[in-house]
Amino acid sequence: MIEYNENYDKLNKEYLFVEVSHRIAEYRRHNGCKIISLGIGDVSLPLPQVAVQALKDASSEMGEKNTFRGYCPERGYDFLLDAVVDFYKRELNVGIKPQNVFISDGAKNDASGLFDIFGDVKVLIPNPSYPVYKDAATIAGKEIVFLPQTKENAFIPHPDGLPEKPFLIFLCSPDNPTGVPIPENVLKEWVKFANKSGSVIVFDAAYERFIKSGYPRSVFCIEGAETCAVELCSLSKSAGFTGMRCSYLVCGEKMNRFGDLWLRRQTTKFNGTPYVIQRAAQSVLSEQGVAQCSKLIDYYHKNASILISALKQSGADFYGGEHSPYIWLGCPDGMTSFEFFDVLLDKAHVAVTPGIGFGSGGEGYVRLSALGDCEMLSEAAERIKNVFI
Numbered sequence: 001m002i003e004y005n006e007n008y009d010k011l012n013k014e015y016l017f018v019e020v021s022h023r024i025a026e027y028r029r030h031n032g033c034k035i036i037s038l039g040i041g042d043v044s045l046p047l048p049q050v051a052v053q054a055l056k057d058a059s060s061e062m063g064e065k066n067t068f069r070g071y072c073p074e075r076g077y078d079f080l081l082d083a084v085v086d087f088y089k090r091e092l093n094v095g096i097k098p099q100n101v102f103i104s105d106g107a108k109n110d111a112s113g114l115f116d117i118f119g120d121v122k123v124l125i126p127n128p129s130y131p132v133y134k135d136a137a138t139i140a141g142k143e144i145v146f147l148p149q150t151k152e153n154a155f156i157p158h159p160d161g162l163p164e165k166p167f168l169i170f171l172c173s174p175d176n177p178t179g180v181p182i183p184e185n186v187l188k189e190w191v192k193f194a195n196k197s198g199s200v201i202v203f204d205a206a207y208e209r210f211i212k213s214g215y216p217r218s219v220f221c222i223e224g225a226e227t228c229a230v231e232l233c234s235l236s237k238s239a240g241f242t243g244m245r246c247s248y249l250v251c252g253e254k255m256n257r258f259g260d261l262w263l264r265r266q267t268t269k270f271n272g273t274p275y276v277i278q279r280a281a282q283s284v285l286s287e288q289g290v291a292q293c294s295k296l297i298d299y300y301h302k303n304a305s306i307l308i309s310a311l312k313q314s315g316a317d318f319y320g321g322e323h324s325p326y327i328w329l330g331c332p333d334g335m336t337s338f339e340f341f342d343v344l345l346d347k348a349h350v351a352v353t354p355g356i357g358f359g360s361g362g363e364g365y366v367r368l369s370a371l372g373d374c375e376m377l378s379e380a381a382e383r384i385k386n387v388f389i
């Protein structure tokens, strides 16, 4: 008999979101009521106009002999690499070079693909965290060391007490699921630790646009990151690209070995993001595009503030929501996250995401997403408030 990769057997039996949607569907079937979902982290607003126009223009080009394009260059089209470099300079005040940028079709793909280029290294993963880090590390057969992200450390992990050994360190800021951003002084500690220990930081900046002010939006805002960090960025949440698929990885300027191997890996396993999508990505990274995206982000921020105001009135224990579309809500009365999920479904007809799905450290919490429709969300906020009162 052929042997399959047994690491798959080590994954949780069912992917969190699958289990949650089963329960919601089941509830709907039995009770036939309208359920508002504050669950899955997908966006709800349509693409910015600049992107729609860019898609139309690029599609027309694809239909003409002179402007048709086939396979794209290995790391992405120059126009998009330059747009990323300009975006960093203009919006983040960070200087990067096109040769350190790699265009891809999603930060999920990049986060999970990274394990290919590392040898026998321990992986540090916050607990709770975006499930992809843990699952992809498990499939790759890596040893995982969990970094507790708890109320005690205000959901911000520090490197204190770690042995000075090389780790592959995953950090996400603002974090999914807790909604908490990493402060500059803590990110400095991590960069210092990584350089001292020969570690590599994978900084997931998928939600950087949600930072209002006061927190670093890029790991490269920190001195020393150029020798120890790579950054995952995605247009999914910032420009409504979840169904379009475009992301970019930026590697530290002095991480040549990383850059070489990552390019090798990408050229072996990936043939590039479609031309029309790269044109749309270029458009949303322009000054005009960023302004249009800011309107989307403002909408989600307003949603989060509606939830926050309801939770404050109900005296709930919660985190995040300020620099993030996510709110991390403590379960009342010592309930587990799945128990509270059921209570909210039953009493408020609101679906949330049980914290346990993000790791054992998520027990006792649920995640609320503000990425939905404002009217529905306002209704959900009222209903949740009534559950607490």
Ligand SMILES: *Cc1c(COP(=O)(O)O)cnc(C)c1O
Residues within 6 Å of the ligand: 041, 105, 106, 107, 108, 109, 130, 172, 176, 204, 206, 233, 234, 235, 236, 237, 242, 246, 247
């Ligand atoms: C949504 C999300 C991403 C983006 O994934 P894409 O594959 O680019 O859609 C990356 N990291 C985190 C933590 C996310 O929540």
